[in-house]
Amino acid sequence: MYFIKLLFLLLLLNLSSNVFFQYKEKKTEKVIADQKIDNKTSNTNDFDRAKHFFAIKKWDSTIVYTSKVLQASKKKKTIEYCHYIRGHSFMRKKIFKEAKKEYSFVSEKFPLYYLVLQNLGGISLEQKKIKEAICYFKTLQVHPNYSLVKSSVLHALGLAYFHLSRFDKAETYLLMSYSLQEKEKDTISLISSYTNIANLYYEQYKDSQAIPYFEKAYHLSKKIKSFKFRRKTSLNMSVIEENRKNLTKALIYRKEFEKWNDSLNDQNKIWSIAQVEKKYAVNQKQKQIKLLEVENKVKITQRNGFVISSILLLLLLSTSLYFYYRKNKTNKIILTQKNELDTLNATKDKLLSVISHDLRSSVNAFKQSSSKLLKDIDDNNYEKLPKIARKSIAIASSTSSLLDNILHWATIQNHQLYFSRESVNLFSVMEQIAYNYKPLFEDKNIIFKNTIPKSVFVWADLDSLKITTRNLLDNAIKFSKETGIISVYLYKEEDGFYYFVIEDTGIGMDKETQEALLKEGVLLNKKKNQKGLGTGLGIQLCKSMIKKNKGKFLIESTEGLGTKMIIALPKLVQNG
Template sequence: MNKVILILLLSLFFKPSIIVSQEKKTEEFELLKNELLNISDNLDNGTFIKKAITFFSKREWDSTLIYAQKQITMQKSERLNNLSHFIRGYSFDQKKILKEAEIEYTLISEDFYFHNLTNVLLGVLILEQGKYSKAVEYFERVIELPNSEFKFIEKNTIKHNLGLCYLHLKKFDKAENFLIASTKFFEEQKDTIELVGNYGDLATLYYEQYKDDLAIPYFKKAYNLAKTTNDFYSRFVTTKNMAVVEENRKDYQKALNFKKEAAQWKDSLNNQNRIYEVAKKEKEFAVAAKQKEVDLLQVENKLKETERKIFLYSAIGLLLFLGIGAYFFREKVKTNKIIAAQKETLDELNTTKDKLFSIVSHDLRSSVNALKSSNKILLDNLASKNLEALENLLHKNSTIVNGAYGLLDNLLNWALMQTEQQYFSIEKQRLFIITEHVAYNYKPLLLEKELNFENTVSKKEFVQADQESLKIVLRNLIDNAIKFSQPNGFIKIYSSNTIEGFTNLIVEDSGLGMSDATRLKLLDDSVLLNKKEHEDIIGTGLGIQLVKSMIKKNNGKFDIESELGKGTKMIVSLPKTVLDG
């Protein structure tokens, strides 16, 4: 009966593990960590698995599990999924959630880089659950591999674990071979902790076969060696086993002394376990506090995102002004983290947006006020039936409305471009037909201002462009030419070929012209004019910015030639094409 008690004690106290000594455990984890970090260096920034590996290297198992699961949910590639399952299995193993660890490991495919290591880890998990035959299957898959394959695991530790499996399966010959082989290795390495376990396992092997003369020396070796360590668990187990051995040998005094000593080590072990438990609770509390902080930040981010959306939808109702605002703030809405470079870009966009809002709002207000005043005068003249004055006022009102409409039309097209909602199709276009069609709509304004108009664009010129956006470009250029021309002046539209592969479409007027400083500002992609060179003419620069954007989208070029008081040439260069046949 006593011998049975001893064997049960040994089965209870000596548990298999891959790495027993803390130094070896730390060393082999560092090897695995560095290998994973090397893999991470070749992964894209911002991926969940890259974050998971970062937390893995810090032994933050809960965060590792969360981000590895996010990577699996994405189902990006089998390689990344294998890597995610591996570090999740390892993390569950460290948290002693063995069933979940086993599930994760079994989901890894055979071509995975760490597949051999996975078999070893699975074998240990199965062994710890008492499934010895199944554990042998996993260990046997790797035991014959060359030593070069054992980068993260000591091969002799696997031999030790196989010995334990065969010991539990009562296959004593196989158990003895593996246990003796691993014991010799650890004796050469002078690995004290491993030797305590190996000596105890060999003692159990012989004692179970009633070979007391072989078993007892190993019990003593395990006991004496354990006394040289600071491992309370090893001291308690070896001392308890010696008490049982001496009791079986009828030396009750020695058995009593060993029991007292074992009780002391058990108390020390319990104290140590309590310390570990307190440390574990403190860590869990810290993790919970960190998670609470993360949750709070997520709530704050969601509130900020909601506020931005409310601002966006409110502004859309104000004459589509937030068509522009949506463009400038789009990147801000998409991300919760604003780095310094993004903030600088956003500030610049906000400045341009505010300037545009200010200018457009001022010009619209001026137009509305002018229309309001004109209508009041119109009503007074209507009462007096002054038909000549009525006609002049109606022409004036028409001009004001046309200007305001043009401004809003440009604003709408600008907003559609910035939000990428505008349909765009580049095809072969006959340049003369498009210019003639657009110019036809301006004949009443040309007659009203007594301007001579001439369209000499070559009828053989074909360009690659989107028809609707090209019409918008022409409307803005002709509208500006009329706006800045004096009565009895001229406007010409013609084509030339001065750049290889491009056709130049030129809108020339004999109007007020502009200074070189103004010309350069108009060519600047980010500038909106806030100071008018001609105070009696409404101009925001939005039309020219729209023209430049649409020309660029048509793969074209834009230039201006002008001199103050001597007219202006607006030059649009578009990719040319040759008519088939």
């Protein structure tokens, strides 16, 4: 029994470190060697060298040249191929930690990702992380390219379950793998499969089933040139015959084992010399790399110096342009402000001139009216007194409106006007304003109609709304004919606004006058056929008040037919 266990341990130790990597390695390396990467930015020669050394299994050189490609390339496809090649090289050198690290940079979309999974499973198997290895192989079984590595994956799963002493599953997978390898005529894989199946049966003391597989492995090993496999199969047969007490045959196999062992040792010496030569070549390459790195550093320093100089020059130029632009902008602002100031001064002078003229006219008219009133009293002409009194009241009201407008205008210009928006009933406001103008309506026999619905509420500042409607109503009276009609009504509802109109049947105005009144700025020109005040200050004040209330102002008029002053104010916002 001791020899049985010894045989099993020898076989398991000899094969476990190599058996997984018996997959079609030559084909895999040929796949890499045949890859044509379209990569204009990377060093193509270095990538070709890396493929060459990978094909001839010079792992160190492969690692060196893939490092160069990774430093120069920015193409994802090239980078992933390099990481795969490096992972494979580290795996073959049994530097498993680095191999795993390289494989971690390879995405699932990589064409050879199925080989990455296979290699990660093999590394886990080598590290005795059996359950982890099984997980990788199970994942690989659902991969689209599983059929390409099916036999080797089944073989690896059989080995994994063998390590876990789950002999039934191990047998199933190993026999499935063996069946596929026979169809593929994969000699090296078959030798490994025969040996592992034999070990499986031998571990269970099924000698009659195990020995034929050992013999198959031995006879098949003679057809290949690998000293390693001949040596292992000879040793296996020697131990088997020794255990069967057939010492003569055991001695023959033992001598054969020694023969192959000596051949392998000679080969190892050759390999040792090759390793020394390889190290020398690698050292030489490293020196060349260091020299290139120094040259690159010098070039980078020169390039950085040029870049920094260019940036400083660009900054200097940008700063100069910025200050030049700022100076021009400041000059333009100063010029604009000067022009505005000149305009305001001219406006102020003209406003004072016109207001003085209009106030003087109003005062003179009031004096004439008062003189006529006294004369009629002296002549006992009492019938004319009411008419003269109403005219005096109209002159006083007009003068008062002018003074109010000047006061409000000055308050707006100085930003001192208190402004608070609230819910306002439009019908009530119009009724209050109309009541104050009742004497003027009666003086000119004007009919006033307020048809705004009592349910209409707008969101506005009450004082500014009164100032606006008072001015517009005052203008409507001023430019209306005797026995005219002034109507206030709701025009429409649209986009959250109430549109209401103050319409008169007065003298109207032409298109040019309408456009002039709607322009920004104070208009000081007399309106056509105007008998009263003509500064245009009232309209400008109305426009400012409506704008502050977030509203709109429009004018529609026809000469000789009357005027419509249209005001749009926001509706009352209902919460909840």
